[in-house]
Amino acid sequence: MDLIDFGLIVLRVVATFALLLVVTPLNIWAERKLLADMQNRVGPDRAGPWGILQSFADAFKLFFKEQVMPTKAEKAAFMLAPVFAVVPAFLLFMVVPWGKPITFTVDGVERVLPLQGTDLNVGVLFVLAMSSMAVYAVVLAGWSSGSKYPLLGGVRATAQAISYEAALGLSIVAVVLYSSTAGDSGGGTLSLAGIVERQAGSLETVLPQFGAITQFIPRWNLIPQFVAFVIFVLAAIAETNRAPFDLVEAEQELVGGFHTEYSGSKFLLFFLAEYVNIFSMSALAATLFLGGWNGPTFDSILPGFISAALPTMWLLLKTYVIVFLFIWVRATLPRMRYDQLMTLGWKRLIPGALAWLIVSALVIGIRRFGLPFV
Amino acid sequence: MxxxxxxxxxxxxxxxxxxxxxxxxxxxxxxxxxxxxxxxxxxxxxxxxxxxxxxxxxxxxxxxxxxxxxxxxxxxxxxxxEDTSEPLRFQRQLVIGLAAIMVVTVGALVFGGEFAWVPLSVAGPIPNGTVENIAGIMFTDWLLPFEVTALLLTIGAAGAIALAYYAPGAPEESE
The missing domain is CATH 1.20.120.1200 (NADH-ubiquinone/plastoquinone oxidoreductase chain 6, subunit NuoJ)
Structure with a gap:
């Protein structure tokens, strides 16, 4: 490894980090504006055009505010909890590929710059690991605040995270299983870059007999794995503690849940982590089910730098479709009761995901090896 | 390094x-x-x-x-x-004794040269396929133990639920 390779690694990580830091305030603004539209309000409109700078103003305000430490708080854990929230949120996005790898030549040596924090061969498992780490922030914050409501929020968060992680994982297993059938690259993969590669091209490669129709349909996992997609999105909403599964911070009953006692920049960190998680989960859904950065790049028509940037635009477009879904659901559905949440998780989503996994496995097996006993 | x-x-x-x-x-x-x-x-x-x-x-x-x-x-x-009284007598003494034995054993291994520092050296590119290798072995040579373990875990989970919820003679609970 020489200096240029090292520089490229630093560039990848910094660029991924910067992408998250740029989109998150915009996401918060977009959510407030969209919610306002759906509820017949104006929403933020003072700071900058259409109020687009509102989140930046709020961030600065929170940053300079006084931080209050409750008398009965456990000091060390109270300080540590926001860090536990932010670190997994940023790490989770590090394995999501957000653009087509760029190939260029320096001093006659061809180099590849993958637009991705890092491509792990266990990328999918890394995502699950990080999303299960995120619950510690809520639990620690709830317990260390030394107050009733945060503790209740923390206990709720633990049960909810365990219940929905299983469904989230099982829906991804079906996708991994299915992408092993995308023959040309050989075998299955747990790397997210590999899963994106296996969704390139049109559906014609899978179903050549209906070529007239299927050549216009992209080979996204969304179509064969639609059930897994629905389960994934439901579990992702629950995993990020969003409405209608936001019992962790239910304002009307728990004041603010786990972050009731937090103020100033520590609250800012929790807020940042929540919105980074929403964006990462949406980007992950786009990567696993909507073909990632795959899309037409018009190489021969457009100048090179535009067609190099187009895949990133496609991924962002797909991600924002899912982000919009998150916001739409929040504006539409009332909060669920706790027993309804548990019923949905354990009695609907997990058995549903297991059944879908068995169906996928059977179909894949029969397509590859033929019917048994024939 | x-x-x-x-x-x-x-x-x-x-x-x-x-x-x-x-x-x-x-x-x-x-x-x-x-x-x-x-x-x-x-x-x-x-x-x-x-x-x-x-x-x-x-x-x-x-x-x-x-x-x-x-x-x-x-x-x-x-x-x-917390209730810190110890129902087991001589628990502390026993633990201290066992810990001493372990320290002596590990020390003997380390200073007797049995425990050598072997730096990881891989010829060529670092293998990026531990998942494939483990899957390959697990689903060919070790398929039966793997499946039996899965069955054992399922039985364990079902048994735990049965023990927790089933009381002989008690009327069936309805939700």
Whole structure:
């Protein structure tokens, strides 16, 4: 490894980090504006055009505010909890590929710059690991605040995270299983870059007999794995503690849940982590089910730098479709009761995901090896 | 060199976490210490190129099992005063004796040269296929033990539920 390779690694990580830091305030603004539209309000409109700078103003305000430490708080854990929230949120996005790898030549040596924090061969498992780490922030914050409501929020968060992680994982297993059938690259993969590669091209490669129709349909996992997609999105909403599964911070009953006692920049960190998680989960859904950065790049028509940037635009477009879904659901559905949440998780989503996994496995097996006993 | 630095840093984190499990006054801090130890073990697996094991370690132990620990700690009440009387007599003396034996054994191994520092050396590119290799072995040579283990776990889970909910002679509970 020489200096240029090292520089490229630093560039990848910094660029991924910067992408998250740029989109998150915009996401918060977009959510407030969209919610306002759906509820017949104006929403933020003072700071900058259409109020687009509102989140930046709020961030600065929170940053300079006084931080209050409750008398009965456990000091060390109270300080540590926001860090536990932010670190997994940023790490989770590090394995999501957000653009087509760029190939260029320096001093006659061809180099590849993958637009991705890092491509792990266990990328999918890394995502699950990080999303299960995120619950510690809520639990620690709830317990260390030394107050009733945060503790209740923390206990709720633990049960909810365990219940929905299983469904989230099982829906991804079906996708991994299915992408092993995308023959040309050989075998299955747990790397997210590999899963994106296996969704390139049109559906014609899978179903050549209906070529007239299927050549216009992209080979996204969304179509064969639609059930897994629905389960994934439901579990992702629950995993990020969003409405209608936001019992962790239910304002009307728990004041603010786990972050009731937090103020100033520590609250800012929790807020940042929540919105980074929403964006990462949406980007992950786009990567696993909507073909990632795959899309037409018009190489021969457009100048090179535009067609190099187009895949990133496609991924962002797909991600924002899912982000919009998150916001739409929040504006539409009332909060669920706790027993309804548990019923949905354990009695609907997990058995549903297991059944879908068995169906996928059977179909894949029969397509590859033929019917048994024939 | 990098490997040694990582080993010293993460190793001390693992030992520090283990010590805090034993000595922390508050069970939540003990659980956090255990989290540190489990995470450090995950880093060791990564250093030894066992990416799959590392990921599974973090998901299963640090992610699921420890979350359950914390849940139980919070359910039974964190602030309750613990009963520290020891029902087993000579427990402390026994533990100190066993610890001494372990320290002597490990010391003998280390200073007797049995435990050598072997730096990881891989010819050519670092293998990026631990998942494929483990899957290949698990689903060919070790298929039967793998399936039997899965069956055993299912039986264990079903048995736990049966023991918890079934009382002979009691009327069936309805929701």
């Amino acid at each position: 990098v490997e040694l630095v990582i080993f010293v840093l993460v190793g001390s984190a693992a030992i520090g976490g283990a010590l805090s499990v034993v000595f922390a006054k508050n069970p939540v801090y003990a659980a956090m210490g255990l989290l540190g130890t489990l995470f450090s073990l995950g880093v060791f697996y990564v250093v030894n190129l066992g990416h799959l094991i590392a990921a599974v370690q973090v998901i299963v132990y640090a992610g699921a099992v420890l979350t359950l620990f914390l849940f139980v700690i919070m359910m039974i009440g964190v602030d309750r005063v």
